[in-house]
Amino acid sequence: MTRSFDIAVIGATGSVGETLVQLLEERDFPVANLHLMASGDSAGGSLSFKGKNLRVRSLESFDFANVRLAFFTAGAAVTLEYAAQARAAGCAVIDLTGALPQEQAPRVIPEVNAEVLTTLAAPYLLASPSAPSIALASVLAVLGAHLSPQRLTVTACLAVSSRGRAGVSELARQTAELLNGRAFEPQLFDRQMAFNLLGQVDECDGEGHGALERRMALELKTLLAAPQLQVSATCIQAPVFFGDSFSVSLQCASAFDLQTLRDALEAAPAVEYVESGDYPTVVGDAVGQDEVYVGRVRAGLDDPCELNLWIASDNVRKGAALNAVQLAELLIKHYL
Structure with a gap:
């Protein structure tokens, strides 16, 4: 008989939390009891799961001893406050907020570095990397078997949903106001987001690098087991609701065979390779899909x-x- 598990989703009312609940149902995850949790005013609603409407309860009074596994999606502050409490109750934790350091919560992508799990002990504490790092590492791990990258330069065009529901609402509001010829004051973003590109996505440090840019560099070196890789990342906010796009340049130690790389991408299970003459976009291709789409694979001009x-x-x-x-x-499957 297949075992089932009591699961908690922290931040169930957010866009990631709702999608996570949908995937638990889509993938027939062996859930015995699903506890949907939120903090503050977000509690009190309900979400559909396997034909039932489950109430979203307040996190403040939740006993983590009631579950074997908890997903944390509600933001860094919530993770920092409750993750240790969950583990103390014997509950495994998967953090999606990036709040915990790599040394405490290893970043893992199943298709890239699942072997990390063998080095951990219960109660398990794992982190899902940032969305840009997952997209990039999923592709770079495939290519890394066939070339020796020395330097990675990436421009990440990030959707406003990276800022949660508030980002989606703000872009929709600004767009509607502009199309109706009305003036508005930016709220979530520090300037007009609609029909515009913003040159950074978060606060920059004294050297001009954003927190996400630094996080991506660290995560990619760790995920790819390539501490020597030089990473230059620029994150920009794009007026797109869902789906991130990346322009990537890899400087390699030697020349490579393009057809070998294309064949490897074609065969990779988590990657959808788009052949030369076409290219993928988030709208119509990537959004709603389980694969990372890659195209325009080419050598440098010079x-x-x-x-x-x-x-x-x-x-x-x-x-x-x-x-x-x-x-x-x-x-x-292997550890709980």
Whole structure:
């Protein structure tokens, strides 16, 4: 008889939380009892799961001893406050907020570095990497078996859903106001987001690097087991509701065979390769899908050791909820 598990989703009313709940149902995850939790005013609603409407309860009074596994999607502050409490109760934790350091909560992508799980002990504490890192590492791990990258330069065009429901609502509001010829004051973003590109997505440090840019560099080196890899990341906010896009350039130690790389991408289970003459976009391709889409795979104009490509990925589904559910599937299959 297949075992089932009591599960908690912290931050169930957010876009990632809702998508996570949908994936638990879609993938027939062995859930005995699903506890939907939220903090503050977000509690009190309900979500559908396997034909039932489950009430979203307040996190403040929840006893983690009632569950074997908890997904944390409600933001860094909530993770920092409750993750240790969950583990103390014997509950495994998968964090999607990036609040915990790599040394405490290893970043894992099942298709890239699942072997990390063998080095951990119960109660398990794992983290799902940032959405950009998941998209990039899913592709770079495939290519890494066939070339020796020395430097990665990436421009990440991030959807406003990276800021949660508030980002989606703000872009919709600004767009409606502009199309109706009305003036508005930016709220979530520091300037007009609609029909615009913003040159950064979060506060920059004294050296001009954003927190997500630094996080991506660290995560990619760790995920790819390539501490020597030089990473240059620029994150921009794009006026797109869902789906991230990436312009990527890899400087390699030697020339490579393009057809070998294309064949490897074609065969990779978590990647959808789009052949030359076409290219993927988030709208119509990546959004709603479980794969990372990659196209425009080509050598540099003047340097045969340079590889350029274009990546599109669903930041909420593939870049957050799906990776977390896949981690949970590994845990229950081999470790819980």
